[in-house]
Amino acid sequence: MRARSLVLVAAVAASALVTAHVRLIHSGNGKALKWGRPQEISIVLNATGSDDITDGSHLTALRNAIDAWNAVPNVTSRLVENTASAQMQRTDWSADSIHLVLFDEDDSSGYFPGGSGTVALTPIWFAENGGITDADILFNGVDFEFTTSGAPGAFDVQDVATHELGHLLGLDHTGWAGASMYPYVDPTVVLHRSLSSDETHGLQDAYPILPGASIDGVIRRASNDTIVAGAHVVARDAEGRTAASALTTSLGAFTLRNLDPGTYTLYAVPLDQPVSSGNLTPGHTIQTNFGATVLGAFAVTEGEALSLGARQVGADVTLSLGRNYDVFPLRAIAGQTRSFQLRGTNLAAGSTLTASDPDVTVVVTSWMGTQVNFQVTVPSNAPIGHVDLAVANGAGELSILPGALEITARDPVLDSVEPLLATTSGGTLVTLHGSRFTTGSRVVLGGNVHVDGEAQGCTVVDANTITLTTLPSAGGLADAVVIDASGVEARIDDALEFALVPAIASVFPPSGSASGGTQLTLTGSDFEAGCTVAIDGVAQTNVTRDSASTLRIVTDAYAAGGPYVLEVQNPSGPVASAAFAYVAEADPVITTIDPAAGSASGGDELLVHGANFLVSTNVVFGADADTGLGGTPAAELEFVDANTLRVVTPAHASGLHSVIVRDDLSGQAAVLPAAFRFQSSGGGGGCSTLPTSAPRDPRDAIAALGWLFALLGAFALRTRALRRTAS
Secondary structure, three states: OOEEEEEEEEOOOOOOOEOOOOEOEOOOOOOEOEEOOHHHEEEEEOOOOOOOOOOOHHHHHHHHHHHHHHOOOOEOOOEEEOOOHHHHOOOOOOOOOOOEEEEEOOOOOOOOOOOOOEEEEEEEEEOOOOEEEEEOEEEEOOOOOEEOOOOOOOEEHHHHHHHHHHHHOOEOOEEOOOOOOOOEOOOOOOHHHOOOHHHHHHHHHHOEOOOOEEEEEEEEEOOOOOEOOOOEEEEEOOOOEEEEEEEOOOOOEEEEEEEOOEEEEEEEEOOOOOOOHHHOOOOOOOOOOOOOEEEEEEEEOOOOEEEEEEEEEOOOOOOEEOOOOOOOOEEEEOOOEEEEEEEEEEEOOOOEEEEOOOOOEEEEEEEOEEEEEEEEEOOOOOOOEEEEEEEEOOOOOEEEEEEEEEEEOOOOEEEEEEOOEEEOOOOOEEEEEEEOOOOOOEEEEOOEEEEEOOOOOEEEEEOOEEEEEOOOOOOEEEEEEEEOOOOOEEEEEEEEEEEOOOEEEEEEOOEEEOOOOOEEEEEEEOOOOOOEEEEOOEEOOOEEEEEOOEEEEEOOOOOOEEEEEEEEEOOOOOEEEEEEEEEOOOOOEEEEEEOOEEEOOOOOEEEEEEEOOOOOEEEEEOOOOOOOOOOEEOOEEEEEEOOEEEEEOOOOOOEEEEEEEEEOOOOOEEEEEEEEEEEOOOOOOOOOOOOOOOOOOHHHHHHHOOOOOOOOOOOOOOOOEEEEOOO
């Protein structure tokens, strides 16, 4: 058997109700709806998104909403996004094989014929036992506009999605005015992005790992001891913060589960305003003919199951606070005083309005019968969270509005982002400067979300600084957004440009002949096809791009001097810089190695033939042929003449390796890749004549620096010399 349950979120009209322990239920048998295998609930985000959002940022907003639910601790449920391209192109949301989030722009679903007050809805299919078999989320793009950047009059995608994902997971609407599962949404609200403890407890109730403490009981009327079905029972913690809630069953019973150890004040209120029985899905029995009643304070220890037995509520009253056309939550900011207005009935002079957190001050400025105007002052060190408002009159009547105030930090401020350019391949270190950054913030940049303290996330260094390393991103300008734990944000539009930014890792050799013709190799990343190379502003005419990480240049002639600025510029504009120098001397040249093989244990004598060798010339075996890095210097080297070097090989790993001739003073070099084979069986004659205790030639220290670029001028000495290196 398969049935459908429809959950709605509306802009102004009634749409949804949420409390932590109000679950979606089978209207026929009352079984709570839940996923049979919650550990991996697949979800697909349609790539097209909303007609109002052209940059694909709806995906980031939806993923932030998914993250909010996946961050709930001590639960077995997890939403897992299927990012396969073929799946993200699908629109067949009603198919059992996909759980799709889709923006319906033309009423293809049949749910939004035009003139609807429903902003989004979640059709859910389920079995007789309450097991959810399919669920999808549809945004009403026919009647409403959506935004990810705070566009006026449009609904925030992340705010709406967080609510709808709660339904997909099996939660009904809530009686908390400030919670994410509150039935009504407004374009000015983004605080539903962050889950209240109501949603947290609701998910822990549906998919628990380890049960925490619990409090249970039965609600009865004091007048005749009859049970009250559908009473909203709420728990506040010792600091007066709204903590958990549940609806009583048709037998008047309730259980508040997964409570932390501590003392809680319990009260019961009727679901009449601003949330009523009409906001719940069918199957719930809701009675409202009683008055708000404080049930007492109770302490529970770790894992304790405390049973209160019967608790009585008073008679119905005409006093009420809050209407569904009030915009909730009322945002109260730490360290500030803010003015608010709420509607209701019998809000007359002589009444009192208080907040459940004793540190929060409420001052009424006017009572107007159906309306009360007031100011709320929050201490600067107040933690974020939800607080109840309560009104009482001289007749002893009481009305409590659960979670009406949401305490948040002040908005973060984002002043600047540096650098202004980042590579599309990722890996750019970015620093965000501003103020009021808080622990747990997340940064949205280039379509990626960086969460404070998480892998590939960001680091809130202090209240003024956030650092991160970019991930691969699409090219173009990107907004930078800092979102705090309550969901409020700071933003700089087009703060950073992602482009294919070249990076130079090495220049080999670091100098060449002023006569030109130097075989120069650049290694790095993101060398784009068609990139150009210039030295001291002069474009090089012979450039070959081997790959995105390797460029080979035969240099043009230029005046001796430098180091000059060497630049690689991609066709899209970004530039990478390094250094290169021209020297008067001709570059060394290697023609042959004789013999071209020897023992891996070293000690073989060979001759390097070529041209333009100097007394300062060195020989290295096995260095990287593109960068000149690494390798092992010759065990012994003798400058014979400008065309010949006598070399004794060092011990080296077997195999075919490069031979590099380099001048330690000028930085010039020549390389023969795969020019000498070290053989494990040995070969060649000769041996080192220096004991291991012999002093090292000072110039070998220069060679050991691994081609650090230090142009010290030309060395013109041409005398015959013998240099040996300790073996």
